[in-house]
Amino acid sequence: MTWLTWRQIRSQVWAAAVVLAVVAVALALTGARLSDLYTASGLGTCAADDCGRAQALFAAGVQAGDLRPFLYFAGIALMYLTPAAIGMFWGAPLIARELEAGTLRLAWTQTVTRSRWLLVRLGLPALAAVLTTALLSLAVTWWAGPLDRAGGRPGHDQGLDLPNRFAPLLFGARDAVPAGHAAFGFVLGVAVGLLMRRAVAAMAVTLAILAAVQVLVPAVVREHYREPLSTTTPLTVSGRPHLVRVDDRGMEVSMPVDLPGAWITSVRTVDSAGRPYAGPVPEACTSPAFPPAECDAAVDRLRLGQLVTYQPAGRYWTFQWVETVGYLLLALGLTMLCAARIRRLRLS
Known part of the structure; x- marks a missing residue:
């Protein structure tokens, strides 16, 4: 069962590995220079009243390279698109295509129980999805670290005037949250595919739900994690x-x-x-x-x-873990929903 599952998802895994390698190389080639610019500007050690000049020096160095602003915004877009792509292309078709093709009849008439089938079918792809997203987030967070720290230092209005890592735009694209979002997106896609039984329709619905979540969580939910x-x-x-x-x-x-x-x-x-x-x-x-x-x-x-x-x-890391755990709990709840649905599913 494990070998069969690997054969079915290996093309997605290899595609993710290629994307991860390309991103890692691009960021590694430019990230060290960005960190050097931050250190040379004196931003890390400047006093509150002296940071304006350091911000200006750092901004001049960053803007001298045309590729850096592109990589900065591309990294943000990548960390929002990855969970959505995983939910659409990994999660939604996983069971929906089996239901459309009727291959579940063969699988469940063998020695494999429905619970074991679901555990393996969800476990391996979910692990690959979370690991891929976590590595991408690690690379993007490392590369953008000097820019994020500059946005959180005094005098940032004298430099690039970028948001700090706690700002809604960046928070969901840094550190642990993208991995939790990917786990939720994957299981959401599986659940939607299981309920709709149509892969293409499930992909569209999954994308719509994940887009709504990405808008509503920072706009409505996140600020209530702790009293401001x-x-x-x-x-x-x-x-x-x-x-x-x-x-x-x-x-x-x-x-x-x-x-x-x-x-x-x-x-x-x-x-x-x-x-x-x-x-x-x-x-x-x-x-x-x-x-x-x-x-x-x-x-x-x-x-x-x-x-x-x-x-x-x-409170940045408190909010990071609250949101990550929240996504993981939602993923667990959807997994339990899928298990209950699978046990009651009739193939006739």
């Missing part, structure tokens, strides 16, 4: 970078938030009592007769504050 922290800072805008936006709903004032490595979940303007502020809008900010400096001074006189809600950088 909040801090309020005075909005003294004169002589400092800021944004004043006035529209029909009132006025919004914001300034850059300096919380290196944190995931900023919301930024709101509040009055001196901590209530959301939308107006009244000072005349100096609505009339073209006043220069911008008058508007800034009028905003300062309002004594507003900026309420920032965030997840601190120190």
Whole structure:
């Protein structure tokens, strides 16, 4: 049974090995230079007030190589596409094609029980899927490490202005989460194929579900893993970078938030009592007769504050393991669903 399963999945495994080798070579050839640029810029040891110059030096070195920005964004795309491809092309057809072809009748009339058949059929491909994705994530995370660390250091707005690794875009494409996502995607595809009994239709449904998960988890679910922290800072805008936006709903004032490595979940303007502020809008900010400096001074006189809600950088690995374990538990639940469905499945 194990040998038969290997023969059925070996083409996918060899294709994954080729992709992994190509990615590893491309990243290895450029990653060492990126790490050297980070060290030479002094970003790893700069003080909070001195990091702007180091960020600028690092940014100049990174932008001097045309291939590095492409590899950075390609790595992010690869880590989101891999679990989806595994769910579509490895998971969805696994049982659906057997049901379409009727080969289960032959397998289950031999000495192999349904439980053992399912264990082997799911176990080997799932192991290959998780291992492949984990190795890809390891390579991409290592290569992008200097860029991710730069995004989490003070003064990042003076350099490449990239998000840190805790930001929603990067979090799901780094470290352990992609491997958990791959396990979930694979078993999801198997479950959808088992329920639909049509490989092509199951592939489309699996892709749709995984795309929805990739959007909903960072947008709705992830921020609730732990209660966020909040801090309020005075909005003294004169002589400092800021944004004043006035529209029909009132006025919004914001300034850059300096919380290196944190995931900023919301930024709101509040009055001196901590209530959301939308107006009244000072005349100096609505009339073209006043220069911008008058508007800034009028905003300062309002004594507003900026309420920032965030997840601190120190929670990054906690969130990584919570999300990874969550995906693995979902995969386990779907496996149990498949086992229950297989036991009740009629082939006639």
